[in-house]
Amino acid sequence: MNVRIRRTTGKGAAARDAVAARPFHYRGRGLCCDGVSLEELATEYGTPLYVYSAEQIRYRFGLFQAAFAGREATVCYAVKANSSLAILRLLAELGAGFDIVSGGELERVRRASGQKNKAALGRVVFSGAGKQEWEIDAALKAGILLFNVESEAELELLAARAEALGVRARFALRVNPDVFAETHPYISTGLGSHKFGVEIGNARAIYGRAARRKWLDAAGVSVHIGSQIRAVGPFAKALERVAGLVEELRSDGHEIRYVDAGGGLGIDYNDSPTEPKFDAAGKVREYAVALGKAAAGLGAVHLLVEPGRFVAAQAGGLLTRVVVVKKNGAKTFVIVDAAMNDLIRPALYQAHHEILPVVKGRGASAKVDVVGPVCESGDFFAHDRKMPRVKAGELVLVLDAGAYGMSESSNYNTRARAAEVLVDGAGDGDAGARLIRRRETLRELMAAEIL
Numbered sequence: 209m210n211v212r213i214r215r216t217t218g219k220g221a222a223a224r225d226a227v228a229a230r231p232f233h234y235r236g237r238g239l240c241c242d243g244v245s246l247e248e249l250a251t252e253y254g255t256p257l258y259v260y261s262a263e264q265i266r267y268r269f270g271l272f273q274a275a276f277a278g279r280e281a282t283v284c285y286a287v288k289a290n291s292s293l294a295i296l297r298l299l300a301e302l303g304a305g306f307d308i309v310s311g312g313e314l315e316r317v318r319r320a321s322g323q324k325n326k327a328a329l330g331r332v333v334f335s336g337a338g339k340q341e342w343e344i345d346a347a348l349k350a351g352i353l354l355f356n357v358e359s360e361a362e363l364e365l366l367a368a369r370a371e372a373l374g375v376r377a378r379f380a381l382r383v384n385p386d387v388f389a390e391t392h393p394y395i396s397t398g399l400g401s402h403k404f405g406v407e408i409g410n411a412r413a414i415y416g417r418a419a420r421r422k423w424l425d426a427a428g429v430s431v432h433i434g435s436q437i438r439a440v441g442p443f444a445k446a447l448e449r450v451a452g453l454v455e456e457l458r459s460d461g462h463e464i465r466y467v468d469a470g471g472g473l474g475i476d477y478n479d480s481p482t483e484p485k486f487d488a489a490g491k492v493r494e495y496a497v498a499l500g501k502a503a504a505g506l507g508a509v510h511l512l513v514e515p516g517r518f519v520a521a522q523a524g525g526l527l528t529r530v531v532v533v534k535k536n537g538a539k540t541f542v543i544v545d546a547a548m549n550d551l552i553r554p555a556l557y558q559a560h561h562e563i564l565p566v567v568k569g570r571g572a573s574a575k576v577d578v579v580g581p582v583c584e585s586g587d588f589f590a591h592d593r594k595m596p597r598v599k600a601g602e603l604v605l606v607l608d609a610g611a612y613g614m615s616e617s618s619n620y621n622t623r624a625r626a627a628e629v630l631v632d633g634a635g636d637g638d639a640g641a642r643l644i645r646r647r648e649t650l651r652e653l654m655a656a657e658i659l
């Protein structure tokens with residue numbers, strides 16, 4: 209099933225830069241992913257279809273590796289942004305660490321890294337406010353790098369499991385720095401009123417009590433203030449507060465070696481998909497400099513960062529076919545075969561996604577709503593969007609869907625989940641498109657049910 213679809217781009221620096229800027233671009237009138245025709249992919253694999261650029265993921269992850277290369281640091285990709293095995297494998301091959309939030313994600317990292325990249329398990333940090341015993345056990349046995357502990361009760365459980373298994377558990381307390389960051393309320397996590405972490409003012413006492421537990425190793429401090437945060441200021445502010453705590457902890461005798469700055473760096477969803485203005489490389493450098501300054505003075509410390517969205521979002525698009533175009537009063541609805549169960553971001557976070565016709569429009573633009581067929585008014589991709597006219601049967605691409613797209617998909621309305629394709633040029637100038645998840649069948653969808 210590994211269809212090789214020849215890419216039509218030339219080689220050379222110009223083509224590479226275009227790919228680095230954005231993986232989706234028109235060749236003639238047809239929209240491509242790294243030179244591979246989306247029309248052909250839709251014909252081959254059907255729709256809705258997630259299409260990802262391997263080169264873009266490598267490029268984006270590489271920006272973080274390069275920006276932190278001057279210091280002791282590990283870039284731990286946040287698995288929940290896009291947890292497809294083939295994507296995790298690609299990142300494991302680049303030497304990525306992983307930020308996981310469940311035992312399921314640990315199992316994904318294990319399978320994706322395989323024997324060849326087994327060391328990736330030693331670069332795993334485990335976050336999450338409600339870790340269960342089986343998940344802690346699995347992570348202890350896997351020998352992960354660090355538990356980001358979110359409550360004193362969890363610390364008790366971790367100590368008990370570590371003792372039972374006879375392994376010492378390295379942990380970092382996730383502290384809540386009480387820093388406000390401008391983002392959607394559902395993905396803001398760093399305020400005193402949120403469920404995440406422990407109040408920074410209480411941390412010192414908790415570390416003090418933990419020091420008496422021989423199966424616990426107070427190895428670090430962690431923080432994560434939220435997601436889709438565009439400015440680097442809040443990250444620096446949070447890390448400064450963490451740095452203050454680290455100094456106190458060290459003076460109390462704790463050997464703090466790791467500082468985990470979390471993830472959350474945001475992208476520009478409104479940027480032009482084909483002529484981007486957003487300087488991703490510059491943003492990552494700015495972020496690294498700000499974190500570096502905040503952590504200066506800490507001496508020997510291993511910095512961990514956990515980008516998810518920034519690595520995966522712009523590498524992926526959701527390819528979907530127009531089912532019907534219909535007018536209700538003054539409104540025009542473009543009803544497509546993808547829906548909120550495939551990509552819930554607009555419904556959940558009022559998120560904006562750019563949408564492009566796969567065949568470049570020549571005619572006049574019109575204001576339309578692009579919606580899915582699910583029985584919810586929240587099932588939309590765009591409201592009152594000015595775009596070239598499209599007809600039933602034509603394809604459109606929902607951009608920047610590589611993060612929190614497939615990983616937040618569901619079977620709502622008994623809709624089988626989409627297929628996924630990875631376009632990988634791997635620098636050989638002949639991109640292949642590889643199916644990395646086949647379309648779910650209705651039989652599979654209902655397989656666990658009992659009549």
Ligand SMILES: *Cc1c(COP(=O)(O)O)cnc(C)c1O
Binds near residue numbers: 432435470471515517
């Ligand atoms: C979700 C999450 C991340 C990743 O956030 P992005 O906005 O995708 O970079 C990193 N760390 C933790 C603890 C998270 O919960």
